[in-house]
Amino acid sequence: MNRIPFNMMKDIIERAFIRAGLDHDKAAVCARIHTESSCDGIYSHGLNRVARFIDYLQRGWVNPQAQPVAIKQLGAINQYDGQRGVGITNALFAVEQAAHLARKNGVGIVTLRNTTHWMRGGTYGWQAVDQGLAAICWTNTESCMPAWGGMNPRLGNNPFVMAIPGAQPLVLDMAMSQYSYGQLQVTRLKGEQMPFPAGYDQQGNITLEPGPVEASMRIMPAGYWKGSSMAIVLDAMAAMLSAGLTTGEIDRVEQGSGTGASQVFMLFDPQQLGGADFTQRLTEDVERYVTTSKPAEGVERVFYPGEQQLLRRRQNRELGIPVDDDIWTQVVALAGD
Incomplete structure (x- = not known):
């Protein structure tokens, strides 16, 4: 490599x-x-x-010329149609619109319907904290994970992001599956196994091997039934807030991963809440408290969300x-x- x-x-x-x-x-x-x-x-x-x-x-599944179009503007919440444009630039636009609303109102919410894959969800958390703002963002996707107790895909892994600004920001970026398909691919290409159960093979056996899980499309929900339930409500909430498509409707689009997705970008201005200094102390205290944990057996140290990315x-x-x-x-x- x-x-x-x-x-x-x-x-x-x-x-x-x-x-x-x-x-x-x-x-x-x-x-x-x-x-x-x-x-x-x-x-x-x-x-x-x-x-x-x-x-x-x-x-032709992504329209390179398309730009988001405003649908409704309701005070601190705005709805846009992404026009099946480029998912990254659509999402960056949404964060900037939400940031403008947050500086005006303390909170800004922008929703996108009919957009395409936003790639790494954490991008938009980092975009917010770089401006001193906090964020909660998520997207729904096409079906790629069975509901808990099911065999065939009925849920998206619906990546979810939370970010809190600070000298060393707290940034969580997680799918509702134990591992994303992208993580399975990376591990398979290295010829390695996942460290924890990744899902089921085609015979219904729980496995650490990424390849059989990619083939069966039976990835493991994070937290088993809890991740499954979170995926369901994140899907429904994203579609409701954006007046967009649910996972079941995205499945019928049949134009690749994430095409037709519904997304939510909620930004908050700490300056208008506890103040920037309060938020700075808060993140430092949380990070210090977590990272000074006594490491478990076989663990060198404990990290806070976003630290390993930095x-x-x-x-x-x-x-x-x-x-x-x-x-x-x-x-x-x-x-x-």
Whole structure:
């Protein structure tokens, strides 16, 4: 496995996106987000998603020219239709609109319907905390996980993000499945097993092996029945707030992962609540209290949400971003190099 400098990766991805039909501005933004995701160690939604996104563009499942259109503006909550535009730029737009509302009202809520895959959900948490704002964001998806007690997919893994600003922000980015399919892919490509049960194989056996779970599409809900229930209500709430599609309706779109999704972006201005200094002390106290836990057997130390991404970001900026050689070769070819 080689390491690629950040700017080289970003430039190659940008050229690939331009060749696929994105204008220069959108290509630059999307290339930056994909590269930042890989730089933070979320390889599954960074470099590894480039070829799939280009495939969706070429199939016409993503409209590269589309921009979000306002549907309703109701004080602190605004609804937009994403017009099946680029999921990353749609979501970045939604966060900026929610940030404007939050600075005005203390809270800002923007919902998106009819959008496409937003790639790494944590991107939008980091976008908020970089502006000193807190965030709760989530998206629904197509069915990729059985409901608890079921065999066939009926739930999205519906990524959920919470972010609290500070010198070292708290940023949670989690799917409602124990592992996302992207994490399964990354582990399979390394020839490794998952550290905890990932799901069921096609014979109904719980397994640590990622490949059989990818084949069966029986990924394990996080917290078993709890993750299953959370996925259901996140789906329903996203569709209700955006007047958009539920997972069952997205399934009928049949245009790849996330196409037609409903998304929610809730931002809060700490300056108008307890104040920026209070929030700073709060995050520091929480992080200190958690990370000074006595480590369990076989554990070196305890981390707070987002800490390991920051550590990988610093390391990968210095040493280069690790890549799977086959995936890197594919993206370089898509860039025309």
